[in-house]
Amino acid sequence: MGKDIAKDVALDVSKQLLDAYLSVENATRIIQEKCSKAEFEGFRSEAGKVAGGLYLLLEPLWKAYPDLAPEGVDMTPRERKRGKR
Incomplete structure (x- = not known):
């Protein structure tokens, strides 16, 4: 998945999944405020x-x-560190 998906489709999917993430985050806040530890x-x-x-x-x-x-989310590819082999 990635470039094989058209950008307009990726944009729609990204928005939907971000909304879902925010819903989970908001639900967690509600539980924190109204429920036991x-x-x-x-x-x-x-x-x-x-x-x-x-x-x-x-x-x-x-x-x-x-x-x-x-x-604030940086998706720039990072250089890979060369490890000992």
């Missing part, structure tokens, strides 16, 4: 898995079209 910690753990999954879907789109990534 134990409930919050359990919810936050699962919400983190969801957020991570959303990022895995977004990352190839943002790498293919870095201008679609939100401000």
